[in-house]
Amino acid sequence: MGSRRAFIAGAAGAAALLPIHGTSTAAAAAAPADGTAAAPGAFGYTYLGPQEATFVEALVNVMCPADALTPNGTDCGLAIYIDRQLAGDFGKGGRLYQHGPWHPGKPQHGYQLPLKPAEFFSAGIVAARAVAQARFGKSFEQLAPADADAFLADIAAGKATESRVSLADWFSQLVYPLFQQACFADPVYGGNRDKVFWKLVGYPGLPAFHAQNMVQFRGKPFPGAQTPKSIVDFS
């Protein structure tokens, strides 16, 4: 894990090594005894540029700090998940109706921007970095974890309105859904590395043949929840 982290940090620039980054001892403590936490998984970014990747790693490390429950977001694969989604059909707006004319609409109309989701994601990074710079005198990636957390809370609550880009929409329409998916989608997509979030909540994953379990474990803890299986395990 150390060399991979160093590789990403190096590619992203020295700033990546500052506060929000780095694997804490708590994360190491959370690693399963069987040593599978170091399973390599995919790394390297296919959509995000180095500065964007640094930002996203910092972001997911705030939203998923290393603690007694999981490693930090980057080590859980969350940044990789987001990168892959932005690079693929979702980022291109593959199933999004993309014809004008364009109007802002009401919130209940949902996404109404001419930008493809990946473009909006990148534009939001630029805006969030600029607002952080103006507010704190340093980049988002360099903020102390508590400051970064409070800044994200402002964005989520619609209290960061300095930029032309709506950071509240950026967060609610892209960042937050992608974050939740990164944690809980099948690890085949690059997040939820080593099924860490499935183990955390007790979701058994595949193959989910529960006809007998349904009766035997109704109202009782299900042992299979401790050892979830993913698409990767059946591929």
Place this chain on the structure above:
Amino acid sequence: MNRKLKSRQVVFVGGGLMAALAARQLVKDGVDVLVLERGRDHDAGPEHRLPSQRDELRWGVRNQLAQDWSIETYTLRHARTETALPVRTLEAFLPGDGVGGAGNHWNGQCFRWAEYDPQLRTRLVDRYGAAKLPREMPIQDWGVTYHELEPYHETFEKLFGVAGKAGNLRGQIQEGGNPFEAPRREEYPQPPIEITEAGVIVTEGARKLGYKPFPMAASNSPHVYVNPDGMRLGACQYCGHCERFICESNAKGSPEVLLYPVLKRSKNFEIRPYSHVLRLDYDRAAKRVTGVRYLDLETGDEIEQPADVVVLSAFTFTNTKLLLLGRIGEPYDAATRRGVVGRNFCHQTNSSINVFYKDRWINPFMASGSSQTIVDEFNGDNFDHSGLGFVGGAYIFNNTTNGRPISTRPLPPGTPQWGTKWKQASADWYTHAFSLGTIGSCYPHVENYLSLDPTYRDAYGVPLLRITFDWRDNETKMSEYVTKKAVELATATGATIVGPAVPRKAPYDARVYQTTHVVGGTPMGADPHTSVVSPHLQHWDVENLFVVGGSVYGHNAGYNPTGLMAAIGLRLGDDLSRYAKRPQRL
């Protein structure tokens, strides 16, 4: 390139459940049938096989079995004074795509509606007087009775191996079933599916309050089942991948499992996937449709397909859209309240409350699409509405169909959206919580309707359909009332935490999944001034044109629509068979 094919006897537009059921009756009687379906054949695809079927992101979040919005979406406005905008990615409801339609990704929840529902106007006026129904609510009778449909309900339930407990056998109320059920001649073909722990909890609470909880009737087969056509359902695995998914165990009653394979063996049946119907050919002088035009997506050719009879059997919106595009029938005009095509568009009025139980193991991931326990005391006109200021109601139930963790992970109020506390709450409550839901009626309103959008077009250059819809007073009052009853039930179950009760409120939100039960636009009825098709689903102006599906509903009840729709679809098959032998006004 344009090509004209040889004429066919009956051509269906839309290869979902309705076409399959009607065609089943027709093909038996030797009638020639062609079904045109815009999407692909799902059999043997990744959506139907392990491990790719168990992929929440692909099917459950990205909705890849549903209509592709990049090709065709709908525009939405809350009032006709507003300009509608396209919903660029729609979550509120999920029309299907491909052979089987939405009948692939449904949950299998299989209701007969209340006995009074097809005569709702008569029922409410008789009970409360005409003054109870505001002029803005064009509740109308459907021109058909439950008793005419009952044999078709019975046939459908046998075909789809429906599992349940009768509550009313020939007028005798049965212990353990729904006491408000319309009278049945026979028990369900299969016993109920297994109850979940959440269902046990709801049962305990409901009995304390004196209600009569019962298992939802399920088209999720509890056992291997062979239907009267010799087709086989596998046993449900309670895998938690039902709604939004195709069943890899073939345990969910679906047209692709039970109906199309039989039809495809017949010489007088053909289904053409990847055939996107663009418009109907309408001879205005003769008042006949002469066929349909479709785009063959596999060649890019525009095809002229002549037909003796055309049946619109597509999803709610497409049926309405093709009539409006063909200028067949008078479009509904909300300003004058005249015209019919597009009227009585209704969604369904639902709400939910998250409930948490420190010491109970819910195991949400063990569930079928219908493993739910129902309280029907506050649905429809099952209770006295005198003095209540609204009509209609909802059933209350444990909405436990899955534990897919991206989407189904209730968290107690006050939990932060991320961080260590968020993770801890996810870990603490994932398997100790569920959503208590209400599924409620939505009655028509003169300002809720469908029309063609003047600005936006689909990928083939055809105007999008425009939805003018909002939640009106009747529905929000109903939702507030029933949601309070759900809170009382939640409290009676002894929940550790009862989450915030959120009754349905305006404005209508396209970003939030509600149900796929969108109905109306081409209502059936006995009066041509308020309906598009007759009680036999024959177009009032065009004798050789029929319409079937959710679009023919005059209102939406607090019941899932598929059971009733299936009965209507089978009955249409018999009517079409008669019509094919002797074309006339039925």
